[in-house]
Amino acid sequence: MSAVAPAAPAAVAAPATPGLSLTVQVAGQQTLLTPELVALLVSLHRAIEPGRQAALSHRVQRQAEFDRGVLPDFRTDTAHIRQGQWQVASIPAALADRRVEITGPTDPKMVINALNSGAKVFMADFEDSTAPTWANVLAGQRSMIGAVRGDLTFTAPAAGDKPGKQYALRPEPERAVLIVRPRGWHLDEKHVLIDGQPIAGGLFDAASFILHNGRTLAGKDRGPYLYLPKLQSMEEAALWEAALSHIEAATGLAQGQVKVTVLIETLPAVFEMEEILYVLRERIVGLNCGRWDYIFSYLKTFRRHPDRVLPERGQVTMTQPFLKAYSELLIATCHKRGAHAMGGMAAQIPINHDPVANEQALARVRADKLREVTAGHDGTWVAHPALIPVAMEVFNEHMPTPNQHHVLRKDVSVTRDQLIAPCSGTITRAGFENNVEVCVRYLAAWLDGNGCVPIHNLMEDAATAEISRTQIWQWIHVGNQHLDDGTAIDLTLLDTTLKALPSRLGDTSGLPGAGRIGEAIGLLDQLSRNQDLLDFLTLPAYARID
Structure with missing residues (x-):
């Protein structure tokens, strides 16, 4: 490296x-x-x-x-x-x-x-x-x-x-x-x-x-x-x-x-x-x-x-058994010791140009927050101010007390194997291409000084870019991975996707970090080809700022 x-x-x-x-x-x-x-x-x-x-x-x-x-x-x-x-x-x-x-x-x-x-x-x-x-x-x-x-x-x-x-x-x-x-x-x-x-x-x-x-x-x-x-x-x-x-x-x-x-x-x-x-x-x-x-x-x-390769990001939700076990074990552990058990991030942002899509996104947020509060979480995260009333309404209805330390979840008994069990699913062409796009667009913005970027109605930060980058590397290098249409996930597919990305993005003049998209494509290509997975995307990117 x-x-x-x-x-x-x-x-x-x-x-x-x-x-x-x-x-x-x-x-x-x-x-x-x-x-x-x-x-x-x-x-x-x-x-x-x-x-x-x-x-x-x-x-x-x-x-x-x-x-x-x-x-x-x-x-x-x-x-x-x-x-x-x-x-x-x-x-x-x-x-x-x-x-x-x-x-x-x-x-x-x-x-x-x-x-x-x-x-x-x-x-x-x-x-x-x-x-x-x-x-x-x-x-x-x-x-x-x-x-x-x-x-x-x-x-x-x-x-x-x-x-x-x-x-x-x-x-x-x-x-x-x-x-x-x-x-x-x-x-x-x-x-x-x-x-x-x-x-x-x-x-x-x-x-x-x-x-x-x-x-x-x-x-x-x-x-x-x-x-x-x-x-x-x-x-x-x-x-x-x-x-x-x-x-x-x-x-x-x-x-x-x-x-x-x-x-x-x-x-x-x-x-x-x-x-x-x-x-x-x-x-x-x-x-x-x-x-x-x-x-x-x-x-x-x-x-x-x-044997533990995960499907595309959109299918890895908190209802998957290994993530449900993680969440419930955290609640039980915290409440046993008198500490808050905070829930996770809702990354959705308003879709002002499409009321139907916007309501569908808000429905996903409500369902996620309802899952958290009924499981025993003491609070939750949102990425956009417009989501605060939605999350607040759910928690106010189901958590009349300041927190839920009294919800001890003594029913929870989580094993090592439950915490590390992979989830089933698929890798679609759209899922692979989305990983490439999210990683490139986020990395370009990051190199340009912007660490929080709206992409496809989600607020993306370093964590979600890391999921995208790591999945691309693992799908290429570990096992014999294929898209659900039978296409092999290999460097040829990566090359094709990276070359097509500028045309897919169209006019990039309004995108954060537009001037560094070519550099971001090159860096993702380099990291994806390497035989070793770099621990963090931001380490080589940090050398390129200031």
């Missing part, structure tokens, strides 16, 4: 604190990179980076075992945790009712609209919904500061003679509670070098947000609150515990002040949910069914297993 490996950045500027240098300059960055923050980043990196590298190495070792045929399972060395009598710490009043949460990127307009949307919670996403150009990362942190202060504004560009629309925050009691999702352990922040190494992107995100906003949020009993992504083990959760404890000590916050929700969006993590709750028990408030990344992780974990 050397052809797509990131090049080592060259330091071009150095703040006063020894050990830290920057690889790029953006106007106004020094107002964020204060001496206090720089000192925190240096000490945090030195304390946590050895553990992060060990965790990433362990991921590689485990994946090699999975590739050899080993199956994930519940740990024997932690049975005492699963069998013990313990509860997580009490949940703050601001997070007691999380029945509908909205998620999205960190640009000012999105942040204002999301906080004003009527949702209970807004998750500001520095990970899957944000293309991490240095300008985007810093702009996102400025948005967080403005949101916490309450003075964040945005003016849309003027349209002809019409002045640009003004956006401003509603009074705080009318706003959603803010939770920030930092980047996962696998992602570097290449623009910030400490002792010559890039700092972990998640550490930069979390430390910057907490240092600038932590004391203000604590004073208002509003956090700080984080969503932690893509953990694979209790040891990775313990690494976050160490990092947050370090940040709290450095910023004068009480130990345990920072509260977290963990996304269970990797297959290895579903076997360690109780352990993750346990090591974070003084600060964790819940787990979330990160369904799209979870499907991606299933594909990646079993990338070499021809």
